[in-house]
Amino acid sequence: MGNLETDAAAPFEQSYATTNGNGKPANPAMEEEEDHETLMQRKFSAPAYTEIKTRKNAAKVSSAHRLKNIANGGYHPAKQLHLNGHAKTAVSDREFKSSQADGVLSPEQEHYQKSSFEEVPLHTACLTYLGFYLLMILGYINQLLFVPKVAKEKGRDGYVALYDAFESFYSRYVYRRIRDCWNRPICSVPGDELTLKDRVTNDYGWSFKFTGTQTRCLNLGSYNYLGFASSTGTCADNSEATARQLGLAYCSSRSELGETQLLADLERQTARYFGVEDAIVFGMGFATNALNLPSLLSPGCLVVSDEKNHASIILGLRLSGATIKVFKHNNMRDLDRVLRQAVVYGNPKAGGKPWKKIMIIVEGVFSMEGSIVRLPEVIALKKKYKAYLYLDEAHSVGAMGPNGGGVTDYFRADAKDVDILMGTFTKSFGSAGGYIAGSKKLIDFLRANSHAHCYASSISPPIAQQIYTSMRIIMGEDGTDIGRQKINQLARNARYFRKRLAQIGVITYGHEDSPVVPMLVYLFSKIGAVVRTLTTRHIAVVGAGFPATPIMEGRIRFCLSAAHTKEQLDYALDVIDEISDDFGLKYSRKPKDLNPIEY
């Protein structure tokens, strides 16, 4: 149970041979053989953790089953069959329909049919709150009795606290206890697999020490949707060539010395990618939202924002000074109500005069919920009330739609119906930065008024080149169908993974075509236990709890990628099946489909 405190020393040397990615002895063939043998004999254990001992018999049976699988040539991350970062595309003759709306049912019916959602069981809700209060009480007792091991300001008598008290209390006494499950340092490309740098804590998360070992893990935590995050291949080669030719940075903004042909080409390419008139690119995705929204909105404007919108949007809206009204997540009736009231009653601060403008802000794929915006209905409402629509496609661009064009492509909607198309290059394109695409007028306005354009440093040339090359591959302009294969592979992975999880009996949220799959575990302890246990089985995942989610909805978020193969997903799903039995994660009370899931 106490994973962290006891196992600092003993298993390191043992597991070094099985888990260490680098530092191999001189004779690799011999090492491989030995590796294989140790894998057969010994339980896999990542150096920083020991496996939680649960049901002995179940563990025996399953590990025997797993070992048999590996012996038969099955997948295991520690075997390192291939180099990291290579996108492997599925070879299949069977016709597969990539992710797109069917259009047979009405948009509303289709949304409900394809979305998975379940209410939290009552006893779990009660226990979650009870546990949270216990943690709070223990935190206060702890704070009362001991001085926290943090730096303190001295000579500041009479000053009020500079940092928010509850926030620091929360991070010290709740988050700190399972801090080893977050911000884990890696030392490889986050491709389909990654290498975790092992660390241990001897004081319950106050401080960490590196052990000097590494753990090779299957990566289910990166937003590498199309598998372009790779240190080899066309993208990497082109970026390297550009870095040699143009250098690493211009050290200036676009308005001054940072403008180049490459960025102009990238903008034209982006506009073509979405089928709109023009586009503008920025060096940072977060800033694209946070700094462009204030230039489009001002006090006296009304923003109707989805409740699950990202922090960057919320920050941008607050900076703009516009009035914000929130509607329930993906609830079109609520959106309709809010819009109707806004149009009928006007701006109460201006004595009921009409709002300067009304803007609806939604995301394409919501990263915490795994849900997809109901775009056709939003567009219909936007047209009905003559509001503007700002669509943040950070997670959907590349990952959704038969051509990777995002949710507009997925729903086969006209991109010109969306007034402002925003997105990032950080996820699907394996690079960094953001864009805004739309009409020429909009983009010209932003070029003149956007803080992110006027003051921020322009995109680094190799980073721009990575976006440019990956975009060309997705569009098929490089003369291959690699992009198409990747899009299909991702859609296939997403559906398969979700269906198998539903079969296992865990609760997942979101749309069946969304590559973000949140699995609800509700309790903090369960987040910690699942992340730690999956690490011992060489699977790296990301947990999310309060304050990123509501208190009651702690979750594990799987992010699928086109780089994952069926074998990798099968391995992960088998392990998840086993641990969800052990940890009691099978909350779902829906009827299960017991037929084998076709990949």
Added chain:
Amino acid sequence: MLDNIIDFASYWWFRYLMVTELYMVEKWERVTIHVIFLTLFCIFWYFNYSVLLSFTGNLFGFVPDVLPGVKQGQGIKVT
């Protein structure tokens, strides 16, 4: 046999710690919470035994024989 029982008990102990969030706290904190739990349980038990039982006994007009220490009319009187 004994092994099985120990396994079973330790597994469900682990599940209990997990749902009460005590899995992720330090050992002394775990002990503290259990002491608080036990104290609360004892207080409730004593309250039920001494007050609630005679109260309900008065209400229904009987005292069970299993409690020799409590006589009819003891405890809180309902007038």
